[in-house]
Amino acid sequence: MVRTSLIDIGALYQIPPRIIPEILHWDNFRMALDAYPFGRFFANSLLITTLSILGVLLSSSLCAYSFSRMEWKGRDKIFGIILTGLMIPFFVVMIPQYVFWNALGLTDTFVPLVAPAWFGGGVFNIFLLRQFFLGIPRELDEAAKVDGAGHLRIYGQIIVPLAKQAMIVIGLLTFLASWNDYLGPLAFITSERNYTLMQGLTLFQGSYSAQWNLMMAATAVIVIPSLLVFLIAQRHFIEGIAMTGIKG
Template identity: 50%
Template structure:
């Protein structure tokens, strides 16, 4: 009994140390965003600003048109989330609840494509979109979500769907329901937590995406927050307090979304994969 308690205490201590290691950079970012430049790098570090310089946020967000960058990012993120959720839920339904010839083989091939490096398809994708005339538009960043949905998302939802008893499907068929009605009225409501996990992952990935906008966007008026922050860093590197304030403003929505959806996130991850 004593040995098990010692192991449990050691585990908590290890988790605490790791947590502190991850939290310190975030705390440093937040405190630096409301400090004067002379306070940021003093030794020993001053963790509590005296005084608080809240005007750093106003100055940072007005020097560069972050309002336009936020609007562009929001358009892309919303479009990608809708496309990813719709496509991945339908694909996962087909791989988990419908019997068709070669289903498992196709799914295995789909899963094996996860090992394909993104750099392999980067140039062909760019040339294809440019040939279609969609270079410097949002289409290359949004449209693919409506035709793929993300292989990991399909796998995640498929595993979740397979934990739902097929008795629901059989009862629905007896009542005259078709596959779409089963998908819309039974599977989706029961898999809300898993769908929210997919939406959360998609939001974080799309919000922080830097490579995609860097490749397909050329005009400053179409830049996203990631590109805007890079542009800000290139122009105002010496003004660390403004750079920290801009970085904190970009990171804040991700923190808020995660805190709001963490209950569904933990529930979805816990329940997914109970049945293979």
């Protein structure tokens, strides 16, 4: 991808191909980004991803706290029913969701892409955090209750700080899923001004399918943020997965 983004169209079909190009055409990136308003696409993707991460971390951790630290009738049965959601692919619920949001007049907005994150945060995220919360000693809850703390205080001042590694894992997975999401925006976004980067890349491919060097330049710009985020959070990601598995 990087090599193709730095060569001209003639060198792309050179036989035998050169691994390292003789001349690096950095202007490919400028030409690719000027073809469409990728700055606006980037801002749209960043806004959707940021709101999704915040919503997932808040709602999934609250749900996980309820399923792991609170006692209420039918808790385990309801949790088992919720887990069946892992077997339902997005393709099955895509049309009903579109009908629902269209009836509310919210298609071609960011609401259908962001709102679900604030209402549960995803079955897998709830499951992962619940497994982590179960490994935190309940003596901490009891000591806090003796001091007069309620559930919200225990959740905010004890459970969440201790689950920082798991929260980082959830945040990273949500970032990758939202940043690279194509099917969701394709279903709900119709106007070009609201396009995400993935939609913009498809739009770019439709107009510049023969200029693969420019196509790869645009792709590299989209992939780089994901690589940077993963490299920065790699240690926390591995530790969080390991700790969650042990404590589960």
